[in-house]
Amino acid sequence: MVVDDEPAMLTAMRLLLSKTAGVEIAAMLGSAAEAIAYAALYPVDLAFIDIQIAEDDGLALARELRRAHAGLDIVFVTSHKEYALDSFDVYPLDYIVKPVSAKRLAETVARAASVQAQKAYAGHAEAEKEIAAETDRQPSLTIETLRGLRIASNAGGAVKWISRKSRELFAYLLLYRGHAAAKIRTLEDVFPDRELKSSDLYLNTAVYQLRKALSLHGMKDMLVTDRDYYLLQLDRTRVDFIEFEARLSQFRAINGSNEAAAIAVEQLYTGDLFEDLPYEWAIAERERLRDLYEAFAKRLVRYLLDAGRTEQGMQIAKKLVQRNELDEEANLLLFRTLAIMRDNASLQARYKRYEELLDRELGIEPSTEMIDLYRRLV
Template identity: 50%
Template structure:
């Protein structure tokens, strides 16, 4: 096909070009709000030139036929189109093109690496995470042009509702022992910060004699590194001067991305509403929900409180925009997590009242009243009864 590069000379010339003009970046996503959010983030970054943003594969392919592009951010699901097939077609025009997939679902990060993307990024994408990927793309462009080095591997961690770890290169991590798995989860919760050996021994090996606990810790570290070595990540577990930490530069952790996303969406509006709704969907359960890690209790509660606050703000904003079905879904999820929490129940009452569904409003009020009376021997608060009467 026309436009396909030929040999090392093309790569070297592109490398020199990038030094002078910055990376030419292409965006493809069928959500206008996500396109706008990404465009705003990229516009504030040095060394980046946004050359095109499109909502369909056809538009993107038409554009690259006679345009130079260094880096493409592709939604893996683009309406009727297939982001993976688009990546293959783009590579047919520009074999040196760096691909980064964006997705709302972390599980896609284990699939379809025949197109060799540099990275998978789970939406919503934080500025910090995007900057890291841009830097890696620039570095990858230099390395591949000089030595033909394949794109780097990534480790993906899901800690919300479960604990699953895998790499884009080798699939799921096979744990050698439960304690090595627990140690990795423990270090991840500390978000790259160093933790003293003594604190690890107290939290992960409580009640063990000190000498035995030290032996068990050394064994767990060895087993953890061995399990990660099959994926190319043995060196990310670092210990020095009786301090331990995990290097997160090549690790994508869902609960860390969730918290960063909530921080960046402190102000909700039309421009970031789609990203906020997508972020809410990513809270798929409590931190390490299926694991009995006693040391995780405080972090689990802290993250849950942050999410609850974010979800209530989002549901309230959606309600104000008359987006009732989306607000209702979030409110019901909040109540499912804590059926007696009054603020969430008041929110659900306001949504049902605003929708004008009197039958659903009456049914919900009676159900909530019976629940309070039967389980706690209480009646709804004055505020709850007053709000209910207002909608009658």
């Protein structure tokens, strides 16, 4: 964000920053109060602050922002060289004397990006150390079910399945999220083509093979069986689809304070549940999770476009259309994004592709709403 009481300076900084690679302008503000209020609501990595902001003290503003946001980098932009020494008690990233050149600004932004990357790396490394210290104390499993099924332990790497049915049994019990699955229902779903007597034998064999595969990773006791039910204990596991749904449930609304978290949740959804695996019993749950993801992703795109985060909105809108090219709402969002970016060529090409798909796959034309919106946007 840029804080300066001179409108001409704000205009000049907006022009220079908009041409600087890797920069997204969060806000152009004219007072300390506005800056403090904005930073309290929205994430900011870098602040350009004039030392004299009308009646406000830029140094005092910098100290206030630094107290509230320790990770914020500050650059003073001013006509007054004499304040340089006073400014260093807030440890600014840089001190630029007006007039500001594009080259000087680009150097400062590059330095800020390098500092931010170092902070992120240090924080990530520290987090990894803490996680490693915790997980090394006992065996645990990481279970990835979105876009297939991949399971690995901290003790022995990837789990190697003895048979396809033992893997399917594991996947089936996962959907119960640590609760018991009735034996009779398990037989019907996992062994639908077997007679009851023979399917019971096959189930016992799959249970034995599953336990054997898990025992190599110190997780033999994860599978609990009884005469009438089976269950997987998930207390030492991280399951991606369970984590995705739990984090998704936290978003009643998307706003500046949870924007980054919302984007992180969207990125968790890397594909559909047990994608490309022929598990008929998983179809309903797969469709439910897909619907949850798509509804959330569309909300997120609309928020990002309204907030001026067009590039991020574009990435998610493209992902939605790639998942289902016939989804009208996803196409509408992509059209809107292309229009904001003034990319008429891509907008027209995307609309033609959508029109051709509808005709070829369904034998219909785009809806009146779609046609009207397209004409207005173009």
